[in-house]
Amino acid sequence: MTSPHAEMIDLVFEISGGTLPIAYHYELWDELTRLVPQLGECEEVGVIPLRMASSNEGMLIPKRAKLALRLPLELADIVSALAQKQMQVANSELQLGSCKTRPIQHYPTLHAHLVTGADDELSFIEEVSSALAAMGVEAKLICGQRHTLANGERTISGYSLVLHDLNPEDSLRVQYTGLGKERRFGCGIFVPYKVISGLE
Template identity: 55%
Template sequence: MVEADARMIDLVFDLGGEALSAGYPFALWAELVRHVPQLADDTAAGVLPLRTAESGDAMLLPKRAKLVLRLPQALAGHAVALSGRQLDVGDGVLRLGTGKLREIQPHVTLQAQLVAGADDEIEFMKVVAAELAAMGIEGNLICGMRRSLSDGQRTIHGYGLVIHDLRPEESLRLQCTGLGADRHLGCGIFIPYKVISGLDW
């Protein structure tokens, strides 16, 4: 049996709220750090992108939305203090339920919504392949759409990415380590992806 990296774990909160701006990750991270300053001291800390639906310039939250922090276990004890807090994220408000720990599990196919990197797709994929090789990961790659994330002051560019045919130990390594920069903004964080045909992302 392959076990997850004992240093990393997901901390999951039920989430109440209605809508956020498209560039919400910047304001969300600032608000999380305001409540838990220790988060700013560890570059391994990440925030999984929220599942939202676009409506004009707003991102609508579903009723069963979750906020998931991917953290070193040493930070989880601090971050659980977010339970029951209200987060003021730009013009939106998020209400957090009780934080629950969830172990990271291996999956043969993983997806990242946005991996930060070069504007040119060929150069982007070349860098990604080199980083994966350095990590000892040999999965097959599917590059998604070019994406960007901006709060009006800073803009991050990159692509969506699916990696499939992963061995269990590779899957755990990738989920625990991530790929590229800005994991605190949801970039380079991998989650299970069950279908790899007909991608439109």
């Protein structure tokens, strides 16, 4: 388990391109590890889900979009070599631009789009509560909608989740460690969440 004092950062790249399928996460990870194989050797690495807009052709990458990887600081120099690279993801050409490091800061309310776990919501909440207790984290939970990432070959399911009333140390611990599995596909990664309404 990653300690709350481990040196974890977000490495943020400018990204541009066309559209991606809803379950782009699998092919994005495959391409990232093709370009930087060391990513696949570290279980702590996560890919923060892209913010995209729906269109008739798929999920549209907006202008000024960012691709953010959460990883140990020691990998930053190696992974920063992705800057200015072209990627082929799900029949779309994506262009990465410059990159910068973004320190992870504590916030009292955090959100993850998809946390893996039990199919039943009550069982899922029990699993999350047990995992947080094992980490020594105290927080209030709000379970959102159930989501599935499926591309015909691989399927991941879980719920969106908000944790609130976190103290600074617990907030950092959750962001460094995450919850559930499949961080590489954007699952269980927590980011600041400022408004608790309309959970997705």
